[in-house]
Amino acid sequence: MTLAEILVGLFPDGHDVAVADGLILGTGRRAGGKPVHVLGLAEGTPLGIEGALTLAGRVLAIARSGDGAPILMPVDSSSQRMSRRDELLGLNEYLAHLAKALMLAEAEGHRTLGLLYGRSAAGAFIATALATGHLVALPGAHPEVMDLPSMARVTKLSLDVLTEKARATAVFAPGLDNLVQTGAIHETWDPRRSLAEQLEACLAAPQASGDCRDRLGWERGGRTRAAAIAERVAARVADHA
Amino acid sequence: MNPAFETEALSWYEGSARQRVAALVDPGSFHEVVGPEERATSPHLALFDLPEQFDDGMIVGSATLDGAEVLVAAQEGRFMGGAVGEVHGAKLVGLLRAAKALRRDVLILFDTGGVRLQEANAGETAIAEIMRALIEARGSGSRVVGLVGGRSGCYGGGGLIAGCCSALIVTEQGRISVTGPEVIETNRGVEEFDSRDRALVWRTMGGKHRYLLGGADAFVDDGPGAFRAAVQAILAKPERLDLATLDAEQARLERRLVRFGTASDAVAVWSILGVKDAPGVPGLSTQAFHAIATCRESADDAR
Numbered sequence: 001m002t003l004a005e006i007l008v009g010l011f012p013d014g015h016d017v018a019v020a021d022g023l024i025l026g027t028g029r030r031a032g033g034k035p036v037h038v039l040g041l042a043e044g045t046p047l048g049i050e051g052a053l054t055l056a057g058r059v060l061a062i063a064r065s066g067d068g069a070p071i072l073m074p075v076d077s078s079s080q081r082m083s084r085r086d087e088l089l090g091l092n093e094y095l096a097h098l099a100k101a102l103m104l105a106e107a108e109g110h111r112t113l114g115l116l117y118g119r120s121a122a123g124a125f126i127a128t129a130l131a132t133g134h135l136v137a138l139p140g141a142h143p144e145v146m147d148l149p150s151m152a153r154v155t156k157l158s159l160d161v162l163t164e165k166a167r168a169t170a171v172f173a174p175g176l177d178n179l180v181q182t183g184a185i186h187e188t189w190d191p192r193r194s195l196a197e198q199l200e201a202c203l204a205a206p207q208a209s210g211d212c213r214d215r216l217g218w219e220r221g222g223r224t225r226a227a228a229i230a231e232r233v234a235a236r237v238a239d240h241a
Numbered sequence: 242m243n244p245a246f247e248t249e250a251l252s253w254y255e256g257s258a259r260q261r262v263a264a265l266v267d268p269g270s271f272h273e274v275v276g277p278e279e280r281a282t283s284p285h286l287a288l289f290d291l292p293e294q295f296d297d298g299m300i301v302g303s304a305t306l307d308g309a310e311v312l313v314a315a316q317e318g319r320f321m322g323g324a325v326g327e328v329h330g331a332k333l334v335g336l337l338r339a340a341k342a343l344r345r346d347v348l349i350l351f352d353t354g355g356v357r358l359q360e361a362n363a364g365e366t367a368i369a370e371i372m373r374a375l376i377e378a379r380g381s382g383s384r385v386v387g388l389v390g391g392r393s394g395c396y397g398g399g400g401l402i403a404g405c406c407s408a409l410i411v412t413e414q415g416r417i418s419v420t421g422p423e424v425i426e427t428n429r430g431v432e433e434f435d436s437r438d439r440a441l442v443w444r445t446m447g448g449k450h451r452y453l454l455g456g457a458d459a460f461v462d463d464g465p466g467a468f469r470a471a472v473q474a475i476l477a478k479p480e481r482l483d484l485a486t487l488d489a490e491q492a493r494l495e496r497r498l499v500r501f502g503t504a505s506d507a508v509a510v511w512s513i514l515g516v517k518d519a520p521g522v523p524g525l526s527t528q529a530f531h532a533i534a535t536c537r538e539s540a541d542d543a544r
Contacts, residue, residue, distance in 0.1 A: 049494075056487075056491060082428045084425065087445055088445050092456075095400075095404065100404075100405060103372075123419045130366070131372065150427070172359055214370060225331065226328070226363065227331075230335035233332050238343065
């Protein structure tokens with residue numbers, strides 16, 4: 001689905017969302033007229049220092065407004081922008097700032113909902129979609145940490161061998177199903193059903209208490225150890241306190 | 242019989258994660274949880290015929306520092322470059338969740354190349370969980386302090402976690418960055434970044450530059466005593482993470498773009514800051530560096 005189709009599907013009553021320089025900014029109208037703030041990344045754009053700062057500034061303005069309206073973050077990006085200048089100026093701080101802004105807005109009462117509808121990778125994925133309170137994907141989305149050919153270079157394994165191994169486990173190869181199995185993506189929407197209804201169902205559901213991604217990874221079999229290890233560490237530290 | 246291990250003489254850069262923890266906190270106070278005896282190894286490395294380590298390269302537990310109760314996590318850069326896999330990441334998630342519940346301060350001794358590619362999806366998800374747990378711990382009043390001076394630096398997702406900390410302490414060798422030099426060179430060419438130019442790497446991502454830019458809050462010598470003193474100074478201040486903090490960070494990062502956005506190199510950034518002999522900065526001793534660093538950008542109450 002294109003972003004335009006998605007936005008029409010989400011907001012049949014209208015929206016003023018626009019894309020400029022790969023950044024999505026605007027507002028959508030829910031049935032009944034209540035607003036949803038929309039901001040994100042489009043057109044496979046890499047996320048650099050300027051983009052991260054613009055998005056974070058918008059998130060903070062929303063948090064300051066106190067309107068309590070949900071924030072929807074559609075994402076079709078590349079990875080973080082890979083350049084000497086971005087690193088020179090501290091890209092890690094800009095990306096972390098955006099993630100912190102999203103989490104703080106959530107703590108201030110704004111539901112944050114990621115919507116992965118295209119590609120996303122590495123640091124851009126972490127600072128946007130993975131920093132929302134609830135992440136949904138549309139079929140056809142393609143999240144990845146690193147593409148298989150690059151991974152083949154780093155791991156010094158042939159592409160054939162990696163492709164073969166990818167069939168045995170969800171844990172390293174790119175793709176939507178694999179990240180659903182690790183629990184990173186909470187749910188996948190059905191594009192044949194009304195997106196507006198699926199959005200309303202999401203917003204009507206009670207907000208999960210705490211981060212449930214490790215438990216989802218265990219239930220789905222893509223990350224069988226994480227939840228138990230985290231629980232054991234927390235319990236042992238508390239026992240010794 | 243082994244000669245006594247002189248903890249104060251430890252080089253942070255050369256040391257192991259266990260040596261760093263032992264040398265940093267009050268002697269004998271570190272209590273490790275889910276340690277190597279529990280064999281919490283990565284379930285994924287065997288698929289790649291790679292050796293496992295019984296602690297998966299992450300050491301977590303509690304200790305006292307100058308008598309104060311703290312939680313400590315240390316990455317072992319000698320194992321898989323300190324890379325974050327499922328178990329490695331989950332141990333830090335658990336520690337940060339405990340910090341939130343106990344309102345305990347946390348020290349993270351970074352030494353990582355980022356996500357472990359052999360378990361990339363689990364590692365990437367773990368980074369996201371760590372960031373959320375870290376922010377929630379800060380939200381409940383815990384200070385989370387990052388210490389960066391290890392051989393593998395603090396790269397990839399490690400750089401994003403560092404950016405979420407209350408404060409960061411770096412050494413000259415401590416590098417903080419998202420994309421590493423080799424990855425930039427592979428993707429964009431040697432003209433964009435020559436990863437074999439070590440001087441370029443240090444001045445673009447190294448501790449001195451990060452401290453001058455406000456990307457780190459303390460710059461220290463390569464030893465446990467210097468790190469300990471810096472941690473104590475940071476823990477003397479209260480934690481604060483609210484809208485005002487992030488508004489201040491927004492202003493700080495906007496100001497950085499305005500001031501240095503057209504600088505082509507770190508030396509140009511340092512000149513704009515007002516350092517008189519900017520090209521001489523990499524050669525300065527810690528003391529001499531602190532003397533010229535008074536013109537630095539700070540991130541006080543803006544991180």
